Amino acid sequence: MTIHLGTVGHFGLAVRDPRASAAWWSRHFDLRELFAGDDYVGLTNDDITIVLQRGKPSPQTIDHVSFHLPDMRALRDALARLRAAGVDLEDPGDEIGPEAPGSPNLGLWFRDPDGYRFELSVLGGARGT
Secondary structure: OOOOOOOOOOEEEEEOOHHHHHHHHHHHOOOEEEEEEOOEEEEEOOOOEEEEEEOOOOHHHOOOEEEEOOOHHHHHHHHHHHHHOOOEEOOOOOOOEEOOOOOOOEEEEEEOOOOOEEEEEEOOHHHOO
């Protein structure tokens, strides 16, 4: 028997400055402060909680974290907003592409101020869904 994994409760990242990271995330995404202490800030929305804790960033420990968007319109809108805000996007000029060769899922990749890599994706986006 296996254990069913449900919705991600939260994930934590070591960041140089939790307050500055929280401000960056809140500026670009629909996240609000849930809790905070001297060395950490928890941000949340209805789907995810991110805990930003003071420490030495280690972006090489994970390849990336992906967040699903509802449709291609939302992905294109996200790209325009991130581009306008000067967020560090991969593949400048050709940012939206398949998650992997032959994948029907489309995404775009960016880095936060501490160098962690994230993806915004649309399941089946290549099929026009």
